[in-house]
Amino acid sequence: MATPxxxxxxxxxxxxxxxxxxxxxxxxxxxxxxxxxVLEEMDLIHKTIGVAPVGCSVFAYNYFDTDFVEAPHGRxxxxxTGVKRVLPDRVVFTYQGDGDLASIGMGEIVHAAAxxxxxxxxxxxxxxxxxxxGQMAPTTLPGMKTTSSASGRDVExxxxxxxxxxxxxxxxxxxxxxxxxxxxxxxxxxxKKAIRTAFETQVRGLGFSMVELLSTCxxxxxxxxxxxxxxxxxxxxxxxxxxxxKISDAIKQIKI
Amino acid sequence: MAAKxxxxxxxxxxxxxxxxxxxxxxxxxxxxxxxxxxxxxxxxHTFKDGCTGCAICAVVCPDAAITxxxxxxxxxxxxxx
Amino acid sequence: MPKELWKGNxxxxxxxxxxxxxxxxxxxxxxxxxILEYLSRRMPELGxxxxxxxxxxxxxxxxxxxxxxxxxxxxxxxxxxxxxxxxGLSYIAGTEIPAVLVNVMRGxxxxxxxxxxxxxxxxxxxxxGHGDYPRIVLAPASIQEAIDLMGLSFxxxxxxxxxAMMILDGSVGQMxxxxxxxxxxxxxxxxxxxxxxxxxxxxxxxxxxxxxNPLDEEKTNLRMLKRWKEVQTNEVRYKEYFLDDAKYVVIxxxxxxxxxxxxxxxxxxxxxxxxxxxxxxxxxxxxxxxEQLIPQAEAFLVTEMNMGQMLDDVLLTVRGRVxxxxxxxxxxxxxxxxxxxxxxxxLVSGPLAVQTDPRESWLTRMTA
Numbered sequence: 001m002a003t004p005x006x007x008x009x010x011x012x013x014x015x016x017x018x019x020x021x022x023x024x025x026x027x028x029x030x031x032x033x034x035x036x037x038v039l040e041e042m043d044l045i046h047k048t049i050g051v052a053p054v055g056c057s058v059f060a061y062n063y064f065d066t067d068f069v070e071a072p073h074g075r076x077x078x079x080x081t082g083v084k085r086v087l088p089d090r091v092v093f094t095y096q097g098d099g100d101l102a103s104i105g106m107g108e109i110v111h112a113a114a115x116x117x118x119x120x121x122x123x124x125x126x127x128x129x130x131x132x133x134g135q136m137a138p139t140t141l142p143g144m145k146t147t148s149s150a151s152g153r154d155v156e157x158x159x160x161x162x163x164x165x166x167x168x169x170x171x172x173x174x175x176x177x178x179x180x181x182x183x184x185x186x187x188x189x190x191x192k193k194a195i196r197t198a199f200e201t202q203v204r205g206l207g208f209s210m211v212e213l214l215s216t217c218x219x220x221x222x223x224x225x226x227x228x229x230x231x232x233x234x235x236x237x238x239x240x241x242x243x244x245x246k247i248s249d250a251i252k253q254i255k256i
Numbered sequence: 257m258a259a260k261x262x263x264x265x266x267x268x269x270x271x272x273x274x275x276x277x278x279x280x281x282x283x284x285x286x287x288x289x290x291x292x293x294x295x296x297x298x299x300x301h302t303f304k305d306g307c308t309g310c311a312i313c314a315v316v317c318p319d320a321a322i323t324x325x326x327x328x329x330x331x332x333x334x335x336x337x
Numbered sequence: 338m339p340k341e342l343w344k345g346n347x348x349x350x351x352x353x354x355x356x357x358x359x360x361x362x363x364x365x366x367x368x369x370x371x372i373l374e375y376l377s378r379r380m381p382e383l384g385x386x387x388x389x390x391x392x393x394x395x396x397x398x399x400x401x402x403x404x405x406x407x408x409x410x411x412x413x414x415x416x417x418x419x420x421x422x423x424x425g426l427s428y429i430a431g432t433e434i435p436a437v438l439v440n441v442m443r444g445x446x447x448x449x450x451x452x453x454x455x456x457x458x459x460x461x462x463x464x465x466g467h468g469d470y471p472r473i474v475l476a477p478a479s480i481q482e483a484i485d486l487m488g489l490s491f492x493x494x495x496x497x498x499x500x501a502m503m504i505l506d507g508s509v510g511q512m513x514x515x516x517x518x519x520x521x522x523x524x525x526x527x528x529x530x531x532x533x534x535x536x537x538x539x540x541x542x543x544x545x546x547x548x549x550n551p552l553d554e555e556k557t558n559l560r561m562l563k564r565w566k567e568v569q570t571n572e573v574r575y576k577e578y579f580l581d582d583a584k585y586v587v588i589x590x591x592x593x594x595x596x597x598x599x600x601x602x603x604x605x606x607x608x609x610x611x612x613x614x615x616x617x618x619x620x621x622x623x624x625x626x627x628e629q630l631i632p633q634a635e636a637f638l639v640t641e642m643n644m645g646q647m648l649d650d651v652l653l654t655v656r657g658r659v660x661x662x663x664x665x666x667x668x669x670x671x672x673x674x675x676x677x678x679x680x681x682x683x684l685v686s687g688p689l690a691v692q693t694d695p696r697e698s699w700l701t702r703m704t705a
Contacts, residue, residue, distance in 0.1 A: 008324040009314040025273030029318025067533040070545035075398035082402025085386035111391035225273040
């Protein structure tokens with residue numbers, strides 16, 4: 001019989017009852033779940049305001065049982081700045097994809113980080129614009145085929161991928177900036193720990209925190225969900241190395 | 257003796273993506289081809305004994321569709337996922 | 338409080354502070370930068386939020402975020418910067434939350450210049466951002482009026498969950514005049530039942546401008562229009578000068594209206610029965626006040642510091658019943674009162690005909 005005592009894992013309370021609109025196997029759902037688990041573990045559900053982006057995760061606000069606002073494309077870090085500056089004792093996070101954060105919203109993210117805004121950014125890098133149907137993103141790998149780089153991204157005419165964590169970590173306002181992946185259980189656990197540390201950073205007022213998560217897009221990549229995880233392992237990680245790009249000394253002291 | 261566990265997969269959330277199936281260390285999961293969810297997916301289920309309640313299926317599940325239980329042997333197990 | 342000598346931009350900033358401004362986000366642009374500079378000192382000393390944003394896009398979205406929490410928040414900019422803010426304004430309108438924006442207008446289009454203009458009337462009054470949305474637009478003609486309208490902007494924005502914009506030309510922002518400041522208002526955070534400020538002991542809240550189901554968006558549009566009807570009924574503001582027996586009526590807002598008043602006074606001294614209608618709310622426009630003047634008016638003269646933007650609102654009201662003439666100075670040029678006096682005298686000497694587009698004869702006169 002199932003009793004609370006033999007329960008090992010259940011759907012986090014920080015989630016609403018609504019099933020996500022994500023495609024089967026899309027790791028957006030994993031990232032959502034990790035954020036929900038962390039908010040629940042840190043007892044932050046009732047003091048958190050989320051900022052949803054434009055892109056596949058535009059409906060993120062439907063899934064978290066916290067207050068939420070919905071930003072214009074790319075502007076989530078500016079909107080989060082507005083919320084956090086007037087409610088410094090609340091927890092404010094943005095959840096943004098690579099089109100939102102690294103393309104149209106590059107100005108907002110860089111300056112929020114440079115100002116050391118005490119917010120947490122969950123950045124999903126799946127190397128394409130998912131919601132509009134798989135166009136080239138700033139993070140699309142060289143040679144990678146998308147609907148707007150049909151013969152593969154040609155770096156001569158379409159430029160090179162932007163390594164967001166590497167770039168953001170150069171800014172002095174940043175307390176915590178790491179890249180993790182969602183392609184296997186071990187990395188998912190490491191990703192969760194990073195998300196936890198990022199929110200701990202904010203709660204302790206230690207500056208801007210961002211976790212970049214390598215994620216899949218099975219539908220637009222034209223792969224099964226399982227093959228998509230392999231693609232992350234074999235192609236995404238070599239281009240976007242996992243690691244701790246910046247952890248301030250104060251944050252290194254945090255014990256989780 | 258290996259721990260004995262079991263899972264419940266929610267028809268509301270499961271989309272039959274198979275990530276849990278490929279991640280299951282005991283290889284006891286498959287899609288239930290005799291059953292469709294209201295959304296029209298074949299949901300994942302355990303098709304034979306051997307589940308240890310390790311919760312790796314729940315760790316990789318993008319839809320938080322899996323609840324995991326483990327038989328209590330000595331003390332209540334609370335495994336952080 | 339006693340009158341003090343205030344610079345327009347600084348007076349606007351202090352008036353906003355005294356009206357309970359809790360957060361300001363802006364970006365430098367002439368001729369409004371003194372507002373940003375003033376608040377960069379004033380807000381921190383009061384423990385209130387001030388951020389010089391990376392761009393007007395950043396600034397308006399910070400306003401959007403802070404507005405979602407229910408505090409009094411504003412940004413200020415000038416024409417090109419306000420263009421950049423139009424995205425955010427549309428989202429704020431679509432989310433039905435209060436926010437205040439001041440546009441100290443300059444000559445345009447494009448980079449234009451930094452001289453006083455009224456060239457953003459259409460952008461402010463007709464919308465500017467994408468989608469169907471109403472907005473309140475106030476147009477002060479003096480520093481005292483700008484101070485008074487600043488507090489009103491916040492009240493109206495909150496009352497109607499709507500954008501309240503104040504448009505003034507650069508001369509009102511840059512000049513100095515004696516003016517009286519209101520008392521400092523105590524900041525009291527209102528517990529709005531829509532504010533996303535952390536779901537403490539209540540159901541969670543969501544603020545968004547997305548309505549994926551067209552029927553829901555339509556319902557939202559209609560709800561906004563209904564609220565707008567209330568604004569139109571309750572909030573029209575204007576000033577009338579010498580209109581009781583006026584046969585000729587000059588219409589102008591902001592500085593153009595103020596210069597016109599000097600011309601009207603001089604014309605009165607010459608015995609001409611002329612008056613002035615100066616809209617203070619250009620949105621909602623005082624259509625009814627204008628309608629009331631039609632039976633007595635032999636002609637209207639619309640005067641603006643643009644190519645004839647408010648002119649369309651006048652033409653919509655008058656609908657060919659009386660001749661409407663136009664005199665504008667676009668591009669950052671401020672008209673002298675004698676130019677408008679000449680126009681008044683031209684009206685009196687007649688004959689005037691009803692024209693489909695009064696801009697055509699004006700353009701001919703301007704380029705002769």
